Amino acid sequence: MKKKIAFVVWTLADMGGSERVVYDIVRNLGKNRYSSIVVGFEDGPFRALYENLGIKTYCISKSKKIDADFVKQFRGILTDEQVEIVNPHHFSPLVYSFLATRFTPIKLIYTEHSRWQLEQLPPVKKVANRLMLGNVEGVVAISEQIEDYYLKNLRIPKNRVHLIPNGIDVEAFRNARSDGLREKLGIGPNETVIGVVANIRPEKNLKLLVSAFSDLAKE
The missing domain is CATH 3.40.50.2000 (Glycogen Phosphorylase B;)
Incomplete structure (x- = not known):
């Protein structure tokens, strides 16, 4: 049953x-x-x-x-x-x-x-x-x-x-197309891209992430 x-x-x-x-x-x-x-x-x-x-x-x-x-x-x-x-x-x-x-x-x-x-x-x-x-x-x-x-x-x-860590269904993105996306966003072909996906809410603390990236860019 x-x-x-x-x-x-x-x-x-x-x-x-x-x-x-x-x-x-x-x-x-x-x-x-x-x-x-x-x-x-x-x-x-x-x-x-x-x-x-x-x-x-x-x-x-x-x-x-x-x-x-x-x-x-x-x-x-x-x-x-x-x-x-x-x-x-x-x-x-x-x-x-x-x-x-x-x-x-x-x-x-x-x-x-x-x-x-x-x-x-x-x-x-x-x-x-x-x-x-x-x-x-x-x-x-x-x-x-x-x-x-x-x-x-x-x-x-x-x-x-x-x-039990959250899993991601990678198959959902298997056929995603990114043709021309770097050019559209003004990102060079050899530039490193770090992405984050999150709701814009206080508990996600995206402000800290932006601040950390700003500090890294100065080094």
């Missing part, structure tokens, strides 16, 4: 790094062993991407910070779909997934994508985070920095922390 997994993301309105990870996972999940649904808390056009794959997708709207009806509706979806594993990505989806699966046999496996966001949590949320992660089946760190934070700062037992 297939295990059913519910992947939980905050938004279906855009495709950031964590949303891309979830999308790649559901596309490549072994269909003979697993089936999946996606739950989001903000609807949007990217919902269609999952539905085009035949993945059932739910969006639950929240009227206030802690909404009992929201949690009840979320739990109802998990129960009706006979979900066995819930995999939330980021802190807020963790909170609602934790509440929705409390006192149920559903296993909760949490994935964190940003150490910076963990460090910026207010003290009360840091305490809540520690308590919740002490009661989940496992946690996934997408980088060594996050793994280190789990082990040293939150003191989560090592056997429940799993380091």
Whole structure:
């Protein structure tokens, strides 16, 4: 019998790094062993991407910070779909997934994508985070920095922390064309190019990257 997994993301309105990870996972999940649904808390056009794959997708709207009806509706979806594993990505989806699966046999496996966001949590949320992660089946760190934070700062037992670096589907870029791109951008044929792909958000710290390149250029 297939295990059913519910992947939980905050938004279906855009495709950031964590949303891309979830999308790649559901596309490549072994269909003979697993089936999946996606739950989001903000609807949007990217919902269609999952539905085009035949993945059932739910969006639950929240009227206030802690909404009992929201949690009840979320739990109802998990129960009706006979979900066995819930995999939330980021802190807020963790909170609602934790509440929705409390006192149920559903296993909760949490994935964190940003150490910076963990460090910026207010003290009360840091305490809540520690308590919740002490009661989940496992946690996934997408980088060594996050793994280190789990082990040293939150003191989560090592056997429940799993380091799984984000993968990139290189086949998606196999046929990309770059003819004339250097000339178009004013880059010489022998000049070294360093590229970065990221959302322009504070936690990406692109300002530091630009500053570092500026210092290197002076040397």
